[in-house]
Amino acid sequence: MxxxxxxxxxxLIIAGCLxxxxxxxxIILFVVYYQKxxxxxxxxxxxQLLSATVQVEEKERERIAKNIHDDVGTLxxxxxxxxxxxxxxxxxxxxxxxxxxxxxxxxxESIQAVRGAIKDLAPPTLSKLGYLKTxxxxxxxxxxxxxxxxxxxxxxxxxxxSQKNELxxxxxxxxxxxxxxxxxxxxxxxxxxxxKDKMYKLRLSHNGRGITDEQVRELSAEQKxxxxxxxxxRAQLIGASVHYSAGSIDMRPYVEVKIVYEKTH
Amino acid sequence: xxxxxxxxxxxxxxxxxxxxxxIALGLIRIKHFSVSTKLILLLMIISIxxxxxxxxxxxxxxxxxxxxxxxxxxxFILLSFFFERIFSETKKKFSHALSSVVKVFMIxxxxxxxxxxxxxxxxxxxxxxLTTACILLMIYSIIAFFHLIQNPVFDNILRAPLFWFNTxxxxxxxxxxxxxxxxxxxxxxxPRLSPALWGIHSLLNITFYILISIGFWKTAARQI
Numbered sequence: 001m002x003x004x005x006x007x008x009x010x011x012l013i014i015a016g017c018l019x020x021x022x023x024x025x026x027i028i029l030f031v032v033y034y035q036k037x038x039x040x041x042x043x044x045x046x047x048q049l050l051s052a053t054v055q056v057e058e059k060e061r062e063r064i065a066k067n068i069h070d071d072v073g074t075l076x077x078x079x080x081x082x083x084x085x086x087x088x089x090x091x092x093x094x095x096x097x098x099x100x101x102x103x104x105x106x107x108x109e110s111i112q113a114v115r116g117a118i119k120d121l122a123p124p125t126l127s128k129l130g131y132l133k134t135x136x137x138x139x140x141x142x143x144x145x146x147x148x149x150x151x152x153x154x155x156x157x158x159x160x161x162s163q164k165n166e167l168x169x170x171x172x173x174x175x176x177x178x179x180x181x182x183x184x185x186x187x188x189x190x191x192x193x194x195x196k197d198k199m200y201k202l203r204l205s206h207n208g209r210g211i212t213d214e215q216v217r218e219l220s221a222e223q224k225x226x227x228x229x230x231x232x233x234r235a236q237l238i239g240a241s242v243h244y245s246a247g248s249i250d251m252r253p254y255v256e257v258k259i260v261y262e263k264t265h
Numbered sequence: 266x267x268x269x270x271x272x273x274x275x276x277x278x279x280x281x282x283x284x285x286x287x288i289a290l291g292l293i294r295i296k297h298f299s300v301s302t303k304l305i306l307l308l309m310i311i312s313i314x315x316x317x318x319x320x321x322x323x324x325x326x327x328x329x330x331x332x333x334x335x336x337x338x339x340x341f342i343l344l345s346f347f348f349e350r351i352f353s354e355t356k357k358k359f360s361h362a363l364s365s366v367v368k369v370f371m372i373x374x375x376x377x378x379x380x381x382x383x384x385x386x387x388x389x390x391x392x393x394x395l396t397t398a399c400i401l402l403m404i405y406s407i408i409a410f411f412h413l414i415q416n417p418v419f420d421n422i423l424r425a426p427l428f429w430f431n432t433x434x435x436x437x438x439x440x441x442x443x444x445x446x447x448x449x450x451x452x453x454x455x456p457r458l459s460p461a462l463w464g465i466h467s468l469l470n471i472t473f474y475i476l477i478s479i480g481f482w483k484t485a486a487r488q489i
Binding site for chain 2: 005006009010012013014016017020021023024027028031032034035036038039
């Protein structure tokens with residue numbers, strides 16, 4: 001009887017020990033497998049974001065190169081032709097004066113075209129006057145197109161962001177505005193910028209068709225979401241968050257960018 | 266002494282001897298250790314001192330259970346501080362909650378330890394407080410694994426020292442849980458079984474020391 005009691009206790013303890021150890025091994029295998037999966041998903045997402053950013057930048061470069069080729073290239077070619085004509089008709093003063101007038105006009109247009117290309121590459125007002133003034137300049141350009149009206153509401157302030165972050169915030173804002181102009185059928189945009197609780201908040205609300213965070217995630221997952229992935233990538237770079245709302249009866253659709261800043265001394 | 270029991274005794278000696286490996290590794294790499302890793306090293310040093318004291322007292326035919334009782338309390342407190350440091354690295358909203366969890370667990374353990382002392386006496390196995398410590402430390406370990414998943418520092422989790430420390434702690438305390446629950450019952454009713462079952466404890470000890478050694482080895486120039 002004592003022996004059977006002994007055996008029972010031994011069996012119970014050994015079974016208990018083995019059972020617990022099997023549980024421990026299962027937990028550890030789960031942890032290892034799960035962490036690999038999470039990291040793999042994170043890596044895939046980062047690769048997608050990087051690829052989207054590179055593709056968008058390449059497209060932008062192509063566009064700028066095309067503009068320079070079509071505008072500046074054409075103008076300089078005509079300028080060259082004019083100079084060649086002038087050199088063949090050095091005795092004809094009237095013709096030379098006419099050609100000079102034309103050449104001044106062509107040079108002016110070339111300078112404007114080059115300035116436009118430079119603005120696209122790196123807006124000069126951004127480094128000199130900051131994000132808000134450059135955003136104001138962008139809004140003026142958009143208003144100049146007559147297709148859409150944009151109103152900017154903000155206090156005059158100097159942002160506590162590094163130049164790099166201001167540039168990324170500007171590009172992010174520009175992409176968001178481009179998306180609204182291209183896809184929402186809006187005729188009016190209200191851009192509000194404010195500082196609150198050590199955070200900057202930019203809200204772009206409009207009277208067009210909005211989009212939700214869920215729809216953005218779905219589009220990003222497909223090939224169509226290149227611009228959206230680029231926005232997400234830029235937001236991550238500067239530690240900002242982007243929130244989309246399709247709006248409701250009482251509220252217009254909007255997209256909101258929030259960025260926490262640190263005061264630099 | 267039956268020959269089989271001799272093997273369990275040798276296993277105990279081996280377990281004591283193997284404590285030297287993590288200690289040696291730890292002392293060699295101590296300059297790379299964070300505060301939490303140093304707590305584990307301290308635990309190893311206290312372990313070997315305890316093991317030697319227990320053997321010495323056993324040879325002198327003096328009851329050594331009070332040494333084990335003291336060691337168990339110190340072990341739980343050191344590991345609680347270890348896990349508190351780990352949890353303090355989580356996001357703010359969780360670190361406050363987890364820090365409170367550690368404080369509550371320490372209060373629970375102290376309460377249970379006094380109850381155990383009152384129930385079992387100073388010169389008996391503290392199976393109630395040990396069982397409680399096992400369960401609480403298992404909970405700490407599972408939370409720490411969750412923390413590791415949420416805050417991956419390395420591409421491969423097997424390179425993280427915390428993974429190895431945590432695996433050692435979880436394996437040791439969960440493997441010993443049933444042993445500690447029935448330890449006093451076995452001493453009272455089946456004393457002949459005692460060496461065999463403590464042999465299982467020695468095996469789990471050896472596993473624990475090996476895993477801690479791997480953790481120290483992985484620490485090298487990295488912090489947890």
